[in-house]
Amino acid sequence: MSDPIKTVCPYCGVGCGLEVVPTVKGDKITGISKVRGDRSHPSSQGMVCVKGATVAESIGKDRLLHPMLRESLDEPFRRVTWEEAIDRLVTEIQKVRFTWGADAICMYGSGQFVTEDYYVAQKLMKGALGTNNFDANSRLCMSSAVMGYLQSLGSDGPPCCYDDLELTDCAFLIGTNTAECHPIVFNRLRKHHKQNPHVKLIVVDPRCTPTAEVADLHLAIKPGTDIDLLNGIAYLLLEWNYFDADFIEECTNGFAEFVEVVRHYPPERVVDRCGISVEDLKKAAQYWGESYRVLSLWSMGINQSSEGTAKARSLINLHLMTGQIGRAGAGPFSLTGQPNAMGGREAGGLSHLLPGYRSVRNPQHREEIEHFWNFPAGRIQAERGRTAWEMIEGLESGDVKLLWIAATNPAVSLPDLERAKKALKRSPFTVYQEAYYPTETAVFAHLLLPATQWSEKTGVMTNSERRVSLCPAFQSADGEAKEDWAIFAEVGRRLGFVEQFSFNSSAEVFAEFVKLTHNRPCDMSGLSHDRLREQGPTQWPYPVGETKRSPASSQRLYTNLQFATPDHRARFGAVHSKGLAEPHDPAYPFVLTTGRVYGHWHTLTRTGRTEKIQQLHPEPFLEIHPRDAKELGIIEGNLVEVRSRRGSAKLAAKVTRSISPGTVFMPMHWGALWADDAEVNALMHSAACPDSLQPELKACAVQVIPLTAVATARSEQFDRAIAAPAAIS
């Protein structure tokens, strides 16, 4: 038996350390015999959840094996060589570039890239081609947190660490179902909460999730009323003198404007808007005000909103007014969704960013990057590129001529899905770089490029607490799959940028990237693949010259209370609540909210192919309160139709008190391959936060109509699709 291999879980942003025990024949690794938690990984300390523990099961199933090409979407794919595939791609890129300009080309990437994939993709689009049209699925996920941190603290970057979970006196969880979506973070917090009776756990969520079930206080607010609640808590903290006048005076700006806004949020008004009791509102403010250390955790209930940035800032305001930041056990802590959404932010993975937490709008930043990459001055565009949704709009208008999608499945995960699919159908040329076949998005591709995935490629990922880990390749993929970064680099060289894309390994890519982080907030210029291999997972900042492992100085940001703004002061954000972009009305009387279940991951490409998880969550469902169900004549298990102004879905009703009357819930996971007609995003709209441009994937207005037939578990369509790979490979 050979030694276990240390790596990181490729699912969520907790970033748990894994130990993989391989199966070996001779001196060759032939597969994975067991996956278990790595006790030496500081983030997870040996723990894993069901997704991490079962990850090996899906890695070899239904893989995209070879490059495949077709001229139009109604033709079958034919297998082509890599040579022919890259030739064709380069020809298409040159045609579009020289006929319509580089801005007619778009790339849509993913927080499931390793940092090296992100970095080379950036360099290709923003540097070589000179278009900022690179966006990632983080636009649907973390962009409101990024913008909230930037506006309030002067820079992106979660200031806290996981040790704070065990040091806090009050954990304020808002818009996060941590128990199901960041289970190991929740385990650490819950253990501390159980062992220390004085520690308070507050959960703000319209649903009584497993996270809310164990809270000391669950505030089941109406969807979209977070700012009312947060300003309402601020009102009481002011009234009761629970604020830190010295901190406000010495470390912040904008307090007076903030107070002016907050005075419009007296308890009576807030409880009416939020649908909670005055007593509970007061309890929340009292817990926050009386606790020595307050840690808040948040994720999609805050970010996926038409006022996502304002929500994040309103939460950070509470930390600023009470001085709850920059010290152990305290601070505003966004939980990142995907395994390397953090790495994407560091490498410039959104259409307004450049590597090293730089901005395309900043002339000095553009100049630094152009110079370092050795591209002519003025190559990097000064305006942000298209966001994920704007790429769809560009296909509709005909302005986008070539779309390159990698490591994301937009034909399930984008809002207003019928419209998005119609636009994808119009794309003159779509390249789709994937690990699996089939997926829902493959239907819209002209060229399929097979990608290696976790365990088959070496790269770096950063987790929510800024901890950087190396994930080594230890087995080879079936077929002809290549690393994402290597595909981007090959295209770069074939376009004539030989010097800029002459990487021989992902270690070389990482070495180049970290130089661009030197003296930036996310400084990791002291890290390399070798160093990470030697000393294990390490938090940034980690500047060059640093030799000690995980220096205490990088555990938390802003411990000197100097923020990343020009005057080093944090900024209050004075924001009023606007509510939902599409509130319920008599024609569409329910608010539909969406989210995740414990076992499944996103669009089911892996967990749908994992037996144990399929048994855990076999089919999609609609959660509805018994009172609403009774009124509509719906009983548990009945098939219901959910309709919005954009589309409809049919699925089984789950009658439960965990949801409030007037609100219904659907999981996001089931696309067209895995269930007939149960796509949540057929219902959602694309209205987005004006600052972060993140769509409001958490709420739209719907009708619920009972149907008679009983829901089927696994769709026939899936069985048909699953038969397809054999036919084309």
Ligand SMILES: Nc1nc2c(c(=O)[nH]1)N[C@H]1C(S)=C(S)[C@@H](COP(=O)(O)OP(=O)(O)OC[C@H]3O[C@@H](n4cnc5c(=O)[nH]c(N)nc54)[C@H](O)[C@@H]3O)O[C@H]1N2
């Ligand atoms: N099991 C599992 N874990 C995952 C993932 C997965 O697919 N499966 N995906 C990962 C990714 S990429 C992400 S982004 C994270 C997401 O992690 P979470 O954000 O925790 O997950 P969600 O279920 O999308 O949404 C969280 C909660 O927001 C609530 N909510 C809805 N509207 C509102 C509102 O207006 N206000 C408030 N306060 N709450 C609201 C919902 O009821 C839901 O319980 O999970 C990561 N971890």
Ligand SMILES: Nc1nc2c(c(=O)[nH]1)N[C@H]1C(S)=C(S)[C@@H](COP(=O)(O)OP(=O)(O)OC[C@H]3O[C@@H](n4cnc5c(=O)[nH]c(N)nc54)[C@H](O)[C@@H]3O)O[C@H]1N2
């Ligand atoms: N209504 C609603 N919609 C949502 C959400 C919601 O809460 N509600 N959440 C949003 C959020 S937060 C997110 S993050 C998105 C997620 O949505 P997606 O990004 O569309 O979901 P995934 O299933 O994770 O897709 C990742 C794809 O990458 C492939 N892949 C895995 N590893 C690799 C690799 O190394 N290389 C390549 N090339 N491919 C690889 C997988 O097979 C999979 O098909 O959904 C968003 N959509």
Ligand code: SF4
């Ligand atoms: S908590 Fe997240 S990172 Fe940890 S094992 Fe589960 S899915 Fe993987």
Ligand SMILES: [Mo]
């Ligand atoms: Mo996400």
